[in-house]
Amino acid sequence: MKKCAFCNFQDKQVVIYQDSLCFAIISKDPINRQHVLIVTKKHYQGLAEVPAGTAAHIFLVAKKMSKAVEKACKPDAITCTFDDDFSNGGFNLVQHFKIHLIPRFRKDRHLIDWSPLRVRASAKLRSRFAEEVKRRLG
Numbered sequence: 451m452k453k454c455a456f457c458n459f460q461d462k463q464v465v466i467y468q469d470s471l472c473f474a475i476i477s478k479d480p481i482n483r484q485h486v487l488i489v490t491k492k493h494y495q496g497l498a499e500v501p502a503g504t505a506a507h508i509f510l511v512a513k514k515m516s517k518a519v520e521k522a523c524k525p526d527a528i529t530c531t532f533d534d535d536f537s538n539g540g541f542n543l544v545q546h547f548k549i550h551l552i553p554r555f556r557k558d559r560h561l562i563d564w565s566p567l568r569v570r571a572s573a574k575l576r577s578r579f580a581e582e583v584k585r586r587l588g
């Protein structure tokens with residue numbers, strides 16, 4: 451991808467790991483004090499496009515990076531996440547698959563709202579969605 455920031459990544463001093471399938475960097479747009487990205491070397495827009503071997507590999511690299519990040523900055527927790535933005539709706543700054551490792555601290559001001567919806571999902575709604583997902587597993 452010609453204009454993709456990760457396909458054209460040049461900022462070598464922030465690369466903390468790399469191999470033939472991925473690289474890990476310190477984010478220049480952190481959402482907390484520290485923020486690590488594990489990025490596929492090849493351009494994939496979302497997880498579904500990532501070949502199984504690469505997907506397994508990048509999660510193993512995330513595991514390895516998580517341990518190093520834990521030792522490096524002694525967080526209270528690490529949020530590990532990724533966004534699949536199918537609609538180009540602004541959920542990703544860069545449409546290139548990556549895993550985010552975000553060290554979290556009790557007193558950090560970064561809020562991830564994990565509170566459930568006010569209306570509890572009914573068993574019927576949950577089982578209907580379960581059937582929809584299972585039907586598409588193939």
Ligand SMILES: [Zn+2]
Binds near residue numbers: 454493545546
């Ligand atoms: Zn890219």
